[in-house]
Amino acid sequence: MKLDTTPQDVAVAGNFETSAFGMEASAHAFDIIADKIYTHKVRAVIREISCNAHDAHVEAGNPDPFDVHIPTQLEPWFSVRDYGVGLSDDDVRFVFCNTFKSTKQNTNSQIGCLGLGSKSPFCLADSFTVKSWHRGVCRTYSCYRDDQRKPNVALLTELPSDAPNGIEVSLSIEDKATEFESDAIEVYRYWDYTPNINNKLVIAECQEARERYIFKGDDFGLTSSYGSMKAIMGNVAYDIPDELDQFDTDGYLRFNLGEVSFDAGRESLSLDDRTKQAIKDKFKAVKAKIAATAVDQIKEEPTAFRRAQVADQLSNGQLGRHIKVDLSEFELPKPTEPIRYFHSRWRSVDVDTSKTVPVGGNIEYYEFKPRMQTRIRSYVRDSYQLTLVVLMPRQIIECKVDPDVVKNLDDLPKVERQSYSVGSTVKTFTYNDPDRWWGKDRSYWEENELEIDGDEMVYVEINRWEPQGKKSGIDYCNRDIRETRELLKGVGIDVPVIHGLKTAYLKTKAFKTGNWIGFYDYVLREVSKIAPESRYSYEQDQYDIMKVLDENTRGCAELKDWHDLQKGSKNSTTTQLCTKVGIELKEDHKLQDFHDAFFxxxxxLTMLADYEIKRNVDKIAPYIGATIYKRGSKKC
Known part of the structure; x- marks a missing residue:
């Protein structure tokens, strides 16, 4: 990105003794440049490395997305792999060893410009790895701080490769998987596209976030909600300050590269006069075309019903304040008879009529059938802020309601009178793992009938499909239950059928006299039976390195001793469950003492991460006096 550098018009008349300003290349200076300029450090690393990957694809003319690996519990590293042109050895040292030097300051087709983003991983770790595939050669580098905390770049390997050109930046991350997940959503939600990400939740959340902008033009996007506007330039979103925000709406304005200025950390706008004027001009331009854009967007819809829905969206909330145009031409025709609808209120269901078809959010349409009111009321009562519209066949035609949105009342859950005595059945909801981790809460529960036979039954209190437990991550949410079930399987504890009971049932005599046990109490009871007296306390990254060496080499006496010591490791899924249910275990430092002596x-080895050792085990084995037993790394 081209930087706006205002020409200087200062002239010095006379013969004065002058001194030029300079910068000392010290560890302190580098700490400021690579660390202190970032407030949200995880977000900064994701943003900066991803922007560099995007620029690499632009330079190479590659329209495909790059690859991103978000840390997980089992794969605790972050990496970005692009398929651009790659870097030569000299270029790697130029880019990663120098600050304020950028190869992108003469073009507005690429995001980078300051020469700082490539060093951002240092704000999270003292070392990270760079791999460059360039002209048939794969080079692996370690970027690290030395004993004086100054940055260095070391070439580790140089091997022939037929892999596509590009760069991969990776760093080992511990205990930040959740933060990386949420910050990845915050970064990529404003991008024009989504990279190839290993985390499906991040992909789904980004897509959902983009769909919230129900009114979009070439250079703006707005929701119907109150909020603050963002300035998006080069896939990076900056907050527009309140004093410049003319919409007070959750939305964004899109700027061309170089139009606005930003701070060194690329986290906020730099409010110089040029940037302020650019924002004012953009608001003015959007206001001038917003009404025409709204009408055009509505007319693009294929049916009268869809046009009415979109017109309703654009007429309400914050959008209605800005789109000052009459959209009544898109209203649906009125029926000859009033339309009946049900909607949920606090602890009740109200029935009303309307002379027009209700349109808007959280509305479902059903074709009328007699003797369905009990089923309708039960369904609406159990659904959050739902409006259920009942249409006669004639009204569907008169009002031009799309047939594909009209549902069948027979598909609503049946309402049955329940008996809770032994030998009878009771309506419950059985926990059922959906096919994907990011399913909606309702997808976790399947309606079922439970036969009361006196046996112990495990339950979770649910309200609107959400668990009401708050204990140690066992049953705080549906995903917690799923994870806990997997942990129980891993330690050989029987995984019970989990019944979802509504809050009202927990107050009945039938529940209080039944043989019920809460899911948390069940887990606590069963885990207590197998809980060890103590657990090993050690640094996880050191353990991971030892494990990689143990699995891939033979002949090192120290590794054999380590293998025997950790064979009956006290740190396992069992100890993880103990932590979840609050069972305290004594700490055993024997394994950590062994690690300290080995390293x-x-x-x-302290300069490398476990995955780096795995990829280069053939180079590491001789260093520790071992031979390769099994190759677990991929060739470059």
Whole structure:
């Protein structure tokens, strides 16, 4: 991105002694440049490395998305792999060893310009890995801080490769998987496209966030909600300050590269006069075309019903304040008879009539059938802020309601009078893992009939399909239940059928006299039976390195001793469950003492992450006096 550098018009008349300003290349200066300029450090690393990957694809003319690996519990590293042109050895050292030097300051087709983003991983770790595939050669580098905390770049390997050109930046991350997940959503939700991400939740949330902008033009997007506007430039979103925000709406304005200025950390706008004027001009331009854009967007819809829905969206909330145009031409025809609809209120269901078809959010349409009112009321009562519209066949035609949105009342759950005595059945909801982790709460529960036979039954209190437990991550939400079930399987504890009971049933005599046990109490009871007295306390990254060496080499006496020591490891799924249910275990430091002695003997290993060792085990094995047993890494 081209930087706006205002020409200087200062002239010095006379012969004065002058001194030029300079910067000392110290560890302190580098800390400020690579760390202190970022407030949200995880977000900064995701943003900066991803923007560099995007620029690499632009330079190479590659329209495909790049790859992103978000840390997980089992794969605790973050990486971005692009398929651009790659970097030569000299270019790697130029880019990663120098600050304020950028190869992108002469073009507005690429996002980068400051020469700082490539160093951003140092704000999270003291070392990270760079791999460059360039002209048939794959080079692996370690970027690290030395003992004086100054940055260095070391070439680890150089091998022939037929893999596509490009760069991969990776760093080991511990205990930040959740933060990376949420910040990845915050970064990529404003992009024009979504990279290839290993986390399906991030992909789904980004798509959902983009769909919230129900009114969009070439250079703006608005929701119907109150909020603050963003300035998006080069896929990066900046908050527009309140004093410049003319919409007070959750939305964005899109700027061309170079139109506005930003701070060194690329987290906020730099409010110089040029940037302020650019924002004012953009608001003025959007206001001038917003009404015409709204009408055009409505007319693009294929049916009268869809046009009415979109017109309703654009007429309400914050959008209605800005779209000052009469949209009544898109209203649906009125029926000859009033339309009946049901809607939920606090602890009740109201029935009303309307002379027009209700349109808007959270509305469902059903074709009329007699003797269905009990089923309708029960369904609406159990659904959050739902409006259920009942249409006669004639009204569907008169009002031009799309047939594909009209549902069948027979599909609503039946309402049955329940008996709770032994030998009878009771309506419950059985926990059922959906096919995907990011399913809606309702997808976790399947309606079922439970036969009361006196056996112990495990339950979770649910309200609107959400668990009401708050204990140690066992049953706080549906995903917690799913994770806990997997952990129980891993330690050989029987995974019970989990019944979802509504809050009202928990107050009945039938529940209080039944043989019920809460899911948390069940887990606590069963885990207590197998809980160890103590657990190993150690640094996880050191353990991961030892594990990789143990699995891939043979002949090192220290590794054999380590293998025997951790064979009956006290740190396992069992200890994880103990933590979840609050069972306290004593700490055993024997394994950590072994790690300290091993890494003191082989200090170079402290500069590498476990996955780096796995990829280069053939180079590491001789260093520790071992031979390769099994290759677990991929060739470059």
């Amino acid at each position: 003191e003997q082989y200090p170079i």
